[in-house]
Amino acid sequence: DAGVTQSPTHLIKTRGQHVTLRCSPISGHKSVSWYQQVLGQGPQFIFQYYEKEERGRGNFPDRFSARQFPNYSSELNVNALLLGDSALYLCASSLFARTGGAETQYFGPGTRLLVL
């Protein structure tokens, strides 16, 4: 079975532009989370979606938005790009634990965004 896939793998944008990153979860996984990893740092949580609804949001400005589609794939959109948005954007999928227990998250290879 395919793992979590992300596209594109690399992207170069200029300041002020917008970008859309895509993620397809593992088949059967209904929860998708997005993380931003700046060089030399650990990933930071951006969003979590389950059944097309936002279930969690990290400390990111409103320029960041996301959505989840009926097939559980997800898009992360970033508007008015800043130089500081340059990072590796990671998507992770999991089976959502309705009981509140923990589920293993499976990470995609990431999209490396460079803002010039």
Added chain:
Amino acid sequence: KNEVEQSPQNLTAQEGEFITINCSYSVGISALHWLQQHPGGGIVSLFMLSSGKKKHGRLIATINIQEKHSSLHITASHPRDSAVYICAVRAQGGSEKLVFGKGTKLTVNP
């Protein structure tokens, strides 16, 4: 102060050595993850644990909930173990949000 602290930040070992990476956290958690990240970015989940100890091959992960501390051990280390090892915790409350440490960069020399 970060909610998740790892030590050391960098670790260099000779092939065959026993390696320990430590993780301390300050919040109540429902689970703790150990992840491996190779150059290029891909992250692999090694362990998810909420109590006790888990073992997979040469890797062992332990957690002490009372002390809010976890360790990742690698026995008989090998150059292919060279990677960044990241500790991440899932806070209590039902959210899937993970809070990550900054990672420990491990280099194993032949």
